[in-house]
Amino acid sequence: MTTLPDTLPLFPLGGAILLPGEVLPLNVFEPRYLNMIDDALAGHKMIGIVQTRDGGTPARPALEAVGSAGLITEHAETDDGRYLTALQGVSRFEIRQELDEKTPYRTAAVDWSVFEADRRAPEALINADRERFTALLRGWFANEGIKCDWSTVEAAPIVRVVDQMAMVAPFAAKEKQALLEADDIRLRYDLMTGLLERKLADGAGGTGN
Numbered sequence: 442m443t444t445l446p447d448t449l450p451l452f453p454l455g456g457a458i459l460l461p462g463e464v465l466p467l468n469v470f471e472p473r474y475l476n477m478i479d480d481a482l483a484g485h486k487m488i489g490i491v492q493t494r495d496g497g498t499p500a501r502p503a504l505e506a507v508g509s510a511g512l513i514t515e516h517a518e519t520d521d522g523r524y525l526t527a528l529q530g531v532s533r534f535e536i537r538q539e540l541d542e543k544t545p546y547r548t549a550a551v552d553w554s555v556f557e558a559d560r561r562a563p564e565a566l567i568n569a570d571r572e573r574f575t576a577l578l579r580g581w582f583a584n585e586g587i588k589c590d591w592s593t594v595e596a597a598p599i600v601r602v603v604d605q606m607a608m609v610a611p612f613a614a615k616e617k618q619a620l621l622e623a624d625d626i627r628l629r630y631d632l633m634t635g636l637l638e639r640k641l642a643d644g645a646g647g648t649g650n
Contacts, residue, residue, distance in 0.1 A: 505618055
């Protein structure tokens with residue numbers, strides 16, 4: 442089992458989440474985050490992905506209280522000095538306190554205890570109504586003009602479909618945060634089902650998203 446550190450470097454992102462077991466690619470080009478990747482590779486190889494929220498400044502935006510740790514599993518440097526990095530989701534965490542450290546990037550003391558279940562195998566969601574869920578997803582994607590390889594979606598375990606859609610579908614930042622903070626995959630499935638139903642209803646009523 443991966444050892445979870447008491448502190449993490451923070452990578453603030455708007456509209457992006459990472460769920461345990463999933464992969465998030467990063468194209469890193471800002472000097473402070475290049476520095477962060479270097480330091481992580483020299484240490485425990487983990488960084489914290491946290492959504493930004495209203496408040497703060499452009500240089501130091503306000504952050505959500507819950508993020509997710511990613512383990513660097515792939516890393517390459519481009520000719521123009523960018524890092525192409527892939528993170529494997531390990532566990533969600535709560536930010537206890539941001540630290541005043543002499544690094545160009547932000548760091549925080551974190552608490553993993555609320556999300557202990559993230560380090561166990563996920564539920565299979567055997568009782569999920571896959572046919573209904575896929576129909577909702579197809580309807581919303583059609584309304585939004587989003588293309589999808591449905592054969593891949595239908596072949597994947599429903600747990601993977603829910604988590605991957607939570608990460609990649611164009612939900613609003615607050616919607617993504619609610620999906621991230623859901624206690625377990627069952628609640629995430631229920632939240633996403635309700636979210637898709639509302640979006641389809643809004644679209645049918647001509648009010649948009």
